[in-house]
Amino acid sequence: MSVSIGAQIVEKFGPKADQPDILKKCEDLMELFGLTAEELFLKWETYVVTSSTIDDDMPLTANNLSRLQEYIQKKIVKDNQKTPSTNHVKRPVIRATPNVSMTNVLPSTPMSLKKRRKLETPYSSDTSHLRGSDDSSFITARSSSPIRSSDLESTPSGHGKSTQESGSILETLNRDVIELTDVKTEADTATKLRLVANFDPSKYKFRTMNQKLLEVADYLDDQIDTVAKIVLDHYHFDQSEFGNPNLQSQTGILTVGRIVPDSPLTEFDADLNSNSLFLETSRSGGIGQRICLDVKDLDDYSFFPGQIVCLRGINQTGDVFKVSHQYELPYLGAPVSTLDDLKAYQEQLSGENMKVVVTAGPYSPSRELNFDLLSKFVDRMNEEVHPNAIIMFGPFLDINHKQIRDGTLSFADLEREPKTLDEVFKMVIAPILRRLNCRQVIIIPSTKDATTDHAAYPQEMFDRKGLGLSKNFKCFPNPATFSLNEVLIGCSNNDIFRDLKDVNSGRYVGESRFNRVSEHVLEQRRFYPSFPGGIKRQRGSLLVAEDRQNQDELFLSGADLHVSYMGLTEFPDSLPDVLVIPSELKYFAKVVKNVLVINPGSFVKMNSNGTYALMNARPPVVEDLQKIGEDLYLNDIWKRARVDIVRS
Structure with missing residues (x-):
């Protein structure tokens, strides 16, 4: 007589696994990664050994199993990146035919740099059924x-x-x-x-591979200033409350900026923590400088690179902006x-x-x-x-x-x-x-x-x-x-569900990753709020014959x-x-x-x-x-x- 999946899980993990939420999570992981109960238990043991400490032994809980899922996914990605390509035989390659009919209509003149880079998508002329409620009857x-x-x-x-x-x-x-x-x-x-x-x-017929750094800077700067105006109008703040978080001060201020890692050289897929968060300001709000964030006083937060945030805090030393409150962006x-x-x-x-x-x-x-x-x-x-x-x-x-x-x-x-x-x-x-x-x-x-x-x-x-x-x-x-x-x-x-990597605390820790990312997309009002974007990489031999002796990373479409x-x-x-x-x-x-x-x-x-x-x-x-x-x-x-x- 065959043994049920639940019984197999309890047999491997012990009586602590005999709980509905743990059994369900284990079954989901087995189905997701195609594992047997024994294989899942071995991966759990490996995760516990590498992640727990002597003073803090990791218990078997649904939340820890969710972290196990992220651990397995990262390991699969890293293994794929380390797998070298063994196919070195040069074969004739089928190439895509360029769309010649569209070439003549591609705009060759870039927009004026003084123009706002926010290229808003207009509604069609018949949009009576899509109007959002106005401010007086605003329902978030x-x-x-x-x-x-x-x-x-x-x-x-x-x-x-x-x-x-x-x-x-x-x-x-x-x-x-x-x-x-x-x-x-x-x-x-x-x-x-x-x-x-x-x-x-x-508006989508722009020339690719023609990105100018000044235009990029203009858009990123405008993005922060636009959100600052939205927050100012929504919360009815006084303009004088806003200040430069980079400047030493003995009074609290409000600031709007972009979450960035502590170093521009940080890999996009690096695991950030609460000590590696910086705030990047706009040219008008802080001369574009970055300041280290201290978020220890926040009970609940979820931060990711590229996120535009409104923070209240104080910079008493000139080196760290100590955050006392984060204001939710209006939906x-x-x-x-x-x-x-x-x-x-x-x-x-x-x-x-x-x-x-x-x-x-x-x-x-x-x-x-x-x-x-x-x-x-x-x-x-x-x-x-x-x-x-x-x-x-x-x-x-x-x-x-x-x-x-x-x-x-x-x-x-x-x-x-x-x-x-x-x-x-x-x-x-x-x-x-x-x-x-x-x-x-x-x-x-x-x-x-x-x-x-x-x-x-x-x-x-x-x-x-x-x-x-x-x-x-x-x-x-x-x-x-x-x-x-x-x-x-x-x-x-x-x-965005794969690429967005957040640092969270409080109520966000036990929340589903899909829920967190979805909330960020809706709050940030952008389909892809993470910046910089993700990159898919695969480690293998270079395609050029004379460089095949050098192993390098192949950058796939990200x-x-x-x-x-x-x-x-x-x-x-x-x-x-x-x-x-x-x-x-x-x-x-x-x-x-x-x-x-x-x-x-x-x-x-x-x-x-x-x-x-x-x-x-x-x-x-x-x-x-x-x-x-x-x-x-x-x-x-x-x-x-x-x-x-x-x-x-």
Whole structure:
């Protein structure tokens, strides 16, 4: 008779592990990393030996198991970086064809340096349904929330197919909002939604690899001054309370600045601590200087490099700014809709749910370029799910894929071999995607896509015609904000959940990392608030033959920030209803500050099936929505949407 997983865990870890929260966390780690109970116990023992002290033996708790997860992830990354490349055979490489048709429209004249570098994304002309509440009736996400974020955590599915079977539900958020029996799957229910893009495509057509240091400094400086004005207006501070934290003083002051590490040479992935935090000021607030922070008097804090903060404190010695209080940055208002729009959308759906599917690349196993799983997904969408809209994130052709990197692609089923990577997309991937019957498929690129010549974030959209996609495909930039009917959706294809590394204390220590990072994104009003951006590295031999004897690090595609245009990554006038940011970390769906935050996970996880997200949202019923003006209602998508994480 087989022994249950829980019994195996208790057998290895001892009776202290026989607690529901510890057993659940152990099972999650075993599933996440593909470990047996014995292997997990060995990793726990290694972690305890390396992390605990003689005077402080580390107990087996759910919080310590969460730290074990971070330890294992870091070890995997370091092991991958140390693994040398053994393939030294030079092969012909397939290269992407430059998009010549777009070259002539790229602006060659940079903006004036005196101009503010904040390139705000404008709304489209029809934005009555997206207006945020004004200051007089301002409702923040926190004040309007009747329940805590933790009350709406997604829970594992307890019914349906096996969790290893394609199409099975792994996790569900808001299970009670919509029952699966209430979700119709007939093809005629896939009503075309009203799609409104809230960005200016022309602003993303800037020249990459042309970043000027002065323009970068202007944007970073403007970022601090903008937040200082927001804080001043929100808290009604007196202007005289603000001062330069670098100057010695015997009185307390207010200051706004950016969190930075103690040395400019600090690696982006270094583990910071409370003693290595500095504050960088703007030119107007402190001549751009940096000052060491003393945060010992703060009970609760979560700081990360790039974070803009408002602090009260004192610098009595001239060397350290002792912080006594941190002021929370005000959140943007929630999206609202007019009464007429809500009634129109309700009639349009005829009482049926809005169904949106979200996927994120890669779409091929890492050992070979094969899109059979994507083909099966298309069949499932056409025959079973019938969504109103599909949002697909890249990479579709990952530039770091082994066969693309080595130039060993082979397509025996094609009449002729593709000569470029653009042709690979047109001849292999596009025919699969064109089979989708969905009326609206939104495509968002990745900086790792081999078929784009704009490998910087923010990122220009794909060329739909050049890739051979049909008219039901809409190519949007990265990041992008758009609305499907009344639902405002913010999408970013840059892994902030992996890259943001914070120093925390107090209530933040036991909080989920996904919750903390989501709160930072919403509070900072930016899709990617971390600075500098993350870098993926792999240790291996250099590709140049004469330098092969020298081992060096290969820099893979990371955050790839084009800083002077990072204004395009800021939220517009309100928070989104739904925030979608794919991550290499574990899939999830959460409600954070009344915003539905979704990480669909990778469609293909290494060489096995990954996950995607399916959102079902009930149509708006005016009587159930919160009225905040004469003719304005909060959308409250987080209250009427169910999100399922599904095995691809």
